[in-house]
Amino acid sequence: MIVPFSAADFLDRALAVYADRTGVVDEPSQPAESLGEVSYARMGELARAQAAKLDELGVGFGDRVAYVSHNSARLLTAFFGVAGHGRVLVPINFRLSVEEVAYIVAHSGARVLYVDPELSEALADVSCEMKFVIGDDADMYAEGVDPQPWEHDENATATINYTSGTTARPKGVQITHRNIWTNATTFALHVGATDRDVYLHTLPMFHANGWGMPFAMTGLGVRHVVIRKIDGAEILRRVERHGVTVMCAAPAVVAAVLEAAETWEGEVPGRDRVRIIVAGAPPPSRTVARVEEELGWEFIQIYGLTETSPLLTVNRSRAEWDDLAPAERAAKLVRQGQPALGCTLKVSESGEVLARSNVVLEGYWEQPEESAAALADGWFHTGDGGVIGDDGYLTISDRKKDVIITGGENVSSIEVEDAIFSHPDVAEVAVIGVPDDKWGETIKALVVRTEGSELTEQELIDYVKSKVARYKAPSSVEFREVLARTATGKLQKFKLRQPYWEGRERQVN
Structure with missing residues (x-):
């Protein structure tokens, strides 16, 4: 029996098993009215209401729906209301210039654009067939209406995520439902996620679909805690207030938390409880050691790209390292790690890291030549130079692409x-x-x-x-x-x- 994978599967499971549980705690301080604490049952209602609204607007299956938004419960729900109901979600980096946003909206062919209210004035000149401000919920949801059913197709494009590459114009990475499913389930497995976890969205949801965490954590009934703007002290406060156990972060966020911890009164919250998953660039080994010693948090490093959904490798401390001094363990953790389940890596003769996995993109949106180059010879060409040690651990040594x-x-x-x-x-x-x-x-x-x-x-x-x-x-x-x-x-x-x-x-x- 083959049942097609779908991004909708993760919310469907949450509705079947955890409907009465709080699914997301929205950012309390934002220009739109906060949704507050939202149960998984209500998340399901909002996702269906969003799909019904797209039906009402005449937005068909496969049409693109763009979001320029800070982290919010509404954006989280859109992963299911848009992608989970057969449309293509285009999450756009809210830090981009007006010209860059306009290019992505036009290039993706988005028919609908939802804009964060904080950005609505700045992006006033960005045109789209239909354009709405997030928080004007009548423009986003059609409550009490059943959406048109979508026949799941795991090879359909679920999201298009634009990423800077070797050219001045960003490329649209086509991520399929199969990509999403494989990434979310293997990611959750490698970091040991369970329904006892509480996830803090320190990572922008637009960034490679929040590394897949909106899907992985939803499928396990994890409570999502939304933080809109990153501040080290505020991260610590939310870890304390909500009992956060896991988060993803770029090295700069790790540095901000360490800096805030220096002036924190009392014991730093989350000791022996929080797992912080880091990617983007390996931090210095002394930073890794400080995370373990000063915060008492577990440091996990991963490596991947937007084109790989993103998980390719995982480096998590293992039993054999338990007796090592923090500095020795940190020296091992700054490597990019071993291949994730279902991923095969090799290094080409020129030193470039190549990958094969079900998380690898379908292609670049409307750029067949770029797609062919990236997927040449049946391998994804990462553009990164690296070496794979005798123990199977990948270390990125140089960047091939510019x-x-x-x-x-x-x-x-x-x-x-x-x-x-x-x-x-x-x-x-x-x-x-x-x-x-x-x-x-x-x-x-x-x-x-x-x-x-x-x-x-x-x-x-x-x-x-x-x-x-x-x-x-x-x-x-x-x-x-x-x-x-x-x-x-x-x-x-x-x-x-x-x-x-x-x-x-x-x-x-």
Whole structure:
């Protein structure tokens, strides 16, 4: 018997087993009216009401529905009300510029756009066939109406998640229902999730579908706790208030929690209870040790990409390491880990990490050439360089594709270079990532000014912030007389990066 997988399966199970349990605690402080504590039964009603509203709007199965939103209970429910009912959810990074959001809405062909009320004015010029403000619930839900049934198709696209890559324009990653199902179930298995857990959404839900946690945790009846804006002290308060046991985070969030813990009065909450799952860039080993010693939380590292739903590897402390000193254990945990269940990895002759798994994307939306390149020879080409040790552990050693990961966000260096080069006083530019203890990497621009220009570092940074999302702007600018090139005129970025990474074993941080 073959029963097609569907994103709807996770909420369906919660409704069958945990209907009366609190499913989500919404962010109390937000511009839309908070939904407060929402039972799984009510989540199911809202998901069905959203699907019915899409029916009413004439949005058919396979049509795209875009969201630009901070974390919220409404966005969480949309994973089921939209994707779980046969439409394609397009969650968009709320930090992007107006131009970037407009491109994604247009490129995805979204027929409906829901915008966070905090962003409605800034995104007023982004056009879409139908556009609504989140929180105006009459535009989102048709209560008391049965939605049209959707025949589950596990190979149908469930979400399109836009990610920065090697080109200036983001690519739309098509994630299928089968991808979602495989990622969610294997992720939950590897981190030992149960219905006794409480999950804090410190990770943006738009980011690779919150790494699949909206699905995995819902299927197990876990209580979701929504946090809208990240603050280290507030994370600790919610861990204490709600009994949080698990969260996902970029290294910058880990750093914020450690900083807040230094001034926390009394014992840090969650000791011997919280599991913090980290990805985006490996933090320094001393940060891993501090998580264990100062917070008393378990540190789990994973590796993956938006294109892989995202889970490819898991590095979790094992019984053989129990007697190691924290520093020794931390040195083992900074590796990316061993392949997740159902995933096969290998390293190509050129040193690139390749993967095969049911979590690998269907393709890039309307970019067949990019899709063919990424999936060449039956393997997904990660663009990351790495080595696999004799014990099966993957260590990422360098980045093959031209992407900088800062604070867990992918930034195309080419995109930033385009923005900088549009300044009339810039003659040449190269953008590189340099190591940073807090953010993993920060963005540095190496710039040759036009003759006679007196352009300053701050002037250029401010200019770039007006062109792209603020987090994509360089944090430092170094002016040079010339940028070394090959005989054919190509910049050799590995040589430009070398002085900043000298003495480091790996060329990513």
